[in-house]
Amino acid sequence: xxxxxxxxxxxxxxxxxxxxxxxxxxxxxxxxxxxxxxxxxxxxxxxxxxxxxxxxxxxxxxxxxxxxxxxxxxxxxxxxxxxxxxxxxxxxxxxxxxxxxxxxxxxxxxxxxxxxxxxxxxxxxxxxxxxxxxxxxxxxxxx
Amino acid sequence: xxxxxxxxxxxxxxxxxxxxxxxxxxxxxxxxxxxxxxxxxxxxxxxxxxxxxxxxxxxxxxxxxxxxxxxxxxxxxxxxxxxxxxxxxxxxxxxxxxxxxxxxxxxxxxxxxxxxxxxxxxxxxxxxxxxxxxxxxxxxxxxxxxxxxxxxxxxxxxxxxxxxxxxxxxxxxxxxxxxxxxxxxxxxxxxxxxxxxxxxxxxxxxxxxxxxxxxxxxxxxxxxxxxxxxxxxxxxxxxxxxxxxxxxxxxxxxxxxxxxxxxxxxxxxxxxxxxxxxxxxxxxxxxxxxxxxxxxxxxxxxxxxxxxxxxxxxxxxxxxxxxxxxxxxxxxxxxxxxxxxxxxxxxxxxxxxxxxxxxxxxxxxxxxxxxxxxxxxxxxxxxxxxxxxxxxxxxxxxxxxxxxxxxxxxxxxxxxxxxxxxxxxxxxxxxxxxxxx
Numbered sequence: 001x002x003x004x005x006x007x008x009x010x011x012x013x014x015x016x017x018x019x020x021x022x023x024x025x026x027x028x029x030x031x032x033x034x035x036x037x038x039x040x041x042x043x044x045x046x047x048x049x050x051x052x053x054x055x056x057x058x059x060x061x062x063x064x065x066x067x068x069x070x071x072x073x074x075x076x077x078x079x080x081x082x083x084x085x086x087x088x089x090x091x092x093x094x095x096x097x098x099x100x101x102x103x104x105x106x107x108x109x110x111x112x113x114x115x116x117x118x119x120x121x122x123x124x125x126x127x128x129x130x131x132x133x134x135x136x137x138x139x140x141x142x143x
Numbered sequence: 144x145x146x147x148x149x150x151x152x153x154x155x156x157x158x159x160x161x162x163x164x165x166x167x168x169x170x171x172x173x174x175x176x177x178x179x180x181x182x183x184x185x186x187x188x189x190x191x192x193x194x195x196x197x198x199x200x201x202x203x204x205x206x207x208x209x210x211x212x213x214x215x216x217x218x219x220x221x222x223x224x225x226x227x228x229x230x231x232x233x234x235x236x237x238x239x240x241x242x243x244x245x246x247x248x249x250x251x252x253x254x255x256x257x258x259x260x261x262x263x264x265x266x267x268x269x270x271x272x273x274x275x276x277x278x279x280x281x282x283x284x285x286x287x288x289x290x291x292x293x294x295x296x297x298x299x300x301x302x303x304x305x306x307x308x309x310x311x312x313x314x315x316x317x318x319x320x321x322x323x324x325x326x327x328x329x330x331x332x333x334x335x336x337x338x339x340x341x342x343x344x345x346x347x348x349x350x351x352x353x354x355x356x357x358x359x360x361x362x363x364x365x366x367x368x369x370x371x372x373x374x375x376x377x378x379x380x381x382x383x384x385x386x387x388x389x390x391x392x393x394x395x396x397x398x399x400x401x402x403x404x405x406x407x408x409x410x411x412x413x414x415x416x417x418x419x420x421x422x423x424x425x426x427x428x429x430x431x432x433x434x435x436x437x438x439x440x441x442x443x444x445x446x447x448x449x450x451x452x453x454x455x456x457x458x459x460x461x462x463x464x465x466x467x468x469x470x471x472x473x474x475x476x477x478x479x480x481x482x483x484x485x486x487x488x489x490x491x492x493x494x495x496x497x498x499x500x501x502x503x504x505x506x507x508x509x510x511x512x513x514x515x516x517x518x519x520x521x522x523x524x525x526x527x528x529x530x531x532x533x534x535x536x537x538x539x540x541x542x543x544x545x546x547x548x549x550x551x552x553x554x555x556x557x558x559x560x561x562x563x564x565x566x567x568x569x570x571x572x573x574x575x576x577x578x579x580x
Contacts, residue, residue, distance in 0.1 A: 007529025009522065011559045037531045041538075042557050044531050063561050065522060069529040098530075 001136040002070040002120060004052040009065040010036075010043040020045060023062055029055045032143060033114050035101035046101070048073075048114055050141055070120050073103065073135040074127065075110035082111065086132060093126045095119075105143045107135045147396060147459045150259075150266040150298070154406050155461045162462065163201055165406045169434035170204060171195040177440040181222040182214060204409060209418065209430065209443045215245045215385065224248050226438045236284045237384040238483040240476075241491055242548055247286075247384055250438040254293070257387045257436075260404050261294020264393035267402070267459075268378045270324050270353055272299035277317060279327040280358065280481070281307045286388025287358055287481070291326045294390065300324065307331070310338050314349075321350040328481035329361040329369060329377075333512035336372050346373065355380050357389060358481035359514075360469045366398075379468060385444050386433045392466045397458050400465040407435045410466070411443070412452055415473045423454035423464070428473055447474045475573065477507060479514045484549045486573055489518060492544045498526045498537050504563050508576040517554035518545060521563055 010016045017036070024031065024047075033048040049055045052068070059066040076082045090097065096118035103112035112135060117123035127134055149155050157165075175195040177183035190206045191197060198204070215223060216239050224231070226248075233249040249257065270276070276295045282288030288306060295302045305316055313335060316322065325332070332354055339346055351373055356366070357380030369377045381401050382389035391408055392401035403410045412427040413420055421427040429446045449472065453465040477484045486505055493503050499520045506517040520541065522534070534557060541555045566572050 005529075007527070009527050009534075009557075009559060011557075011562060013562075039531060039535060042534065044529060044534070046529065060524075063559070065524045065527045065559055067524075067527055067529055 001072075001134055002124070003048065003073050003114075003135070003137045003140050005069045005071040005114065005116070006047050006049065006052060006056055006059070007067055007069050008045040008047070008059060010045055012041050012043070017043075017045065020059070020064065023058060023064075024049065024055060027054070027058055029058070032105065032140065033101060033103040035099070037099070046099075046114075048103070048140065050143075069116065071114050071116045072120065072123060072127070073107075073140060074113050074115055075107060075133040075135060076113055078106070078109065078111040083113070089130050089132065090123070090126065093130075095123045095126050103143075107139060107143065148266050148269055148271070150263040155263065155267075155402075155463065157406070157462055159462060162405050166409055166434060167198075167201050169406075170201065170409065170432070171198050173432070173434045173436075173440050173442070174198050176225040176437045177442055179225040180218075180440065182210075182218040183223075183440065183442065201409070204411075204432065204443065205420070207442050209445050210441055211445050212240055212245060212385075212447075215239075215441075216241065216243045219243050220246055223439055223441070225440055226250050231438055233289075234284075235286045235289075235384055235388065237286070238485060238488065238549065240485045240487050242488065245385060247387075248438040249387075249436070253387075253436045253438050256407065257290065257390060258293040258297050260387070260390035260407055260435075261290055262297040263404065264380070264390050265291075265294055265298050265300070265355075267393055267395040267461075268353060268355065268376070269396050270295075270298070270300060274300045274323045274353075275303065275320055275350075276300040276324045276326070277303045277305055277313070277320070277322040279305060279307055279313060279325055279331065286382070286384045287326070290382070290388040290390060291355065310335060311342060314338065314342065314344050317349050317351065318344050323350050324353045324355070325351065326355040326357075326380075328358045329356045329365050330359060330480055330512050330514060332356065332369055332373070332377075333365075336369075337512055351375050353378065355393075357381060359478045360471075363468070381466060381469070383431075383446060383448075385441055385446075386431050387436065391431065395457065395459045395461060399457060400453060400467050402457065402461050402463045403452075403466050405463045408433055410452065410464070412450070413445075415445075415449075421451075423452045426451040426467075426470060429466070429469075447472050447476065449473060477505075477516075477573065477575070479507065479516045479551060482549070482551050484516065484551070488548045489545060489553075490572075492548050493518070493520060493541075496537075496541060496544065498523050499541065500560055502560070502563050502565065503572065505573045506576070507573065509578070514577065515554065516551065517556055519556045519558055519563055521558050521560045524560055 030050045037044045098116045100115040231248040236244040236246045280287035354377045378394040381392040392403040409432040411430040415428040429448045448469045450467045500523045504519040
């Protein structure tokens with residue numbers, strides 16, 4: 001099951017990241033996971049929030065360039081080697097990961113990671129077949 | 144009193160009457176060639192000039208309408224070619240205001256004439272056989288490289304055809320070959336100076352004595368600075384490819400502005416608004432007619448450069464008038480490290496890229512001694528899908544598209560929509576932060 005990540009284009013300007021976070025925070029939107037991909041001249045903020053639709057509307061109304069990206073929330077054994085074991089399975093089945101980052105909360109006793117795949121549908125098939133637990137949008141909202 | 148060197152003393156010190164006689168004769172011949180071209184046939188006929196005999200005095204030049212860069216764009220590729228293509232030995236081109244470049248063709252005699260003018264220019268500065276000449280201007284379709292190259296060979300200098308760029312190598316070559324004369328843009332020469340010492344080569348290890356500087360406007364202060372820093376004499380050079388390239392005007396050993404070679408070029412200074420001629424001493428737009436080129440005759444070309452002609456003679460005894468340094472432009476053309484860039488070229492390319500919205504800005508500043516061009520664009524929100532690599536490759540694509548038109552690589556910055564100033568109508572999108580020395 002896919003979940004929604006919001007990607008926000010950030011110019012290399014002082015305070016831009018703060019502007020995004022204070023906007024979301026000021027409207028009761030809670031950030032569940034985030035990461036920033038940066039280059040020399042700009043950044044892309046990737047964020048999973050509890051109210052995606054409201055958040056993207058808010059961002060666009062405030063002149064931010066923001067869009068939805070499909071990602072998957074995967075549970076990973078919370079122990080040394082836990083991530084490696086998942087990555088091994090994905091690699092053996094030719095599932096290509098573009099990037100990943102961690103959630104602040106856990107869903108169960110396992111660690112929770114956001115993963116963006118080159119081919120999301122194919123990845124989900126493999127995850128299901130390999131019985132790797134994927135957390136749904138609704139379950140994310142409840143975190 | 145220093146010894147004044149001449150390549151062709153007789154012509155260079157000829158009486159004004161004799162110069163004008165030569166101009167008139169050559170103008171008539173040039174009109175004959177111009178009538179063979181699509182560009183001029185009709186417009187000459189419209190003012191009653193149907194053969195070279197219809198030009199009865201130098202004053203008749205004023206009957207002929209001006210030629211603009213736009214005329215050359217419209218007549219691309221061969222509308223201004225006066226000879227069959229198999230008589231053309233060389234083709235050069237330079238920036239056009241749009242994607243269409245300006246092209247100039249040279250027949251054998253034209254190349255010989257051009258080379259001779261450069262030989263004359265080089266000798267006027269006191270350079271000669273025994274000098275080691277490092278030609279640091281771009282070769283290829285630009286006229287700066289090959290122009291001085293052949294002129295220098297004709298005089299008998301030892302020529303190092305190194306072209307532009309690769310600063311470390313330039314300095315190494317200066318040391319290895321004991322270069323005495325360079326041809327370069329003033330900003331690049333300043334840049335070279337700033338890099339001395341980095342690889343263990345100091346000024347004392349070099350043998351430089353003269354620099355021919357041109358291709359970009361620069362002040363007397365800049366020339367003095369170069370001379371002081373490098374302990375050389377620096378001579379100003381003026382030219383444009385439409386009129387051959389370098390060798391239209393050059394400074395002599397007096398270094399008090401550049402002699403226009405008036406047996407080869409008829410120079411006029413006009414009021415850019417009215418087109419009326421202005422007297423010597425008054426600043427206006429430089430208009431040039433090349434009377435020693437048959438393949439591409441160009442009559443009364445509006446250079447868009449602003450300057451004045453000195454009424455007084457020069458201490459060297461030459462009777463060819465001196466043109467001041469270029470004081471500005473009548474259009475919005477930029478010169479970035481010696482390369483002409485029209486904002487319209489940039490606009491044309493930006494408009495063709497769908498991921499980029501229509502708001503953009505052209506930013507020019509200095510990075511050390513060199514000019515730096517940055518094009519700032521706003522990205523189009525709908526096409527942003529969150530991938531860094533796509534944005535990076537968009538940036539590279541924009542750089543490549545621009546480079547294919549303006550020949551240099553600009554910096555490109557991606558900005559959020561609404562973050563750049565909004566331009567209304569034909570307002571200038573160019574922000575030029577270079578100090579007006």
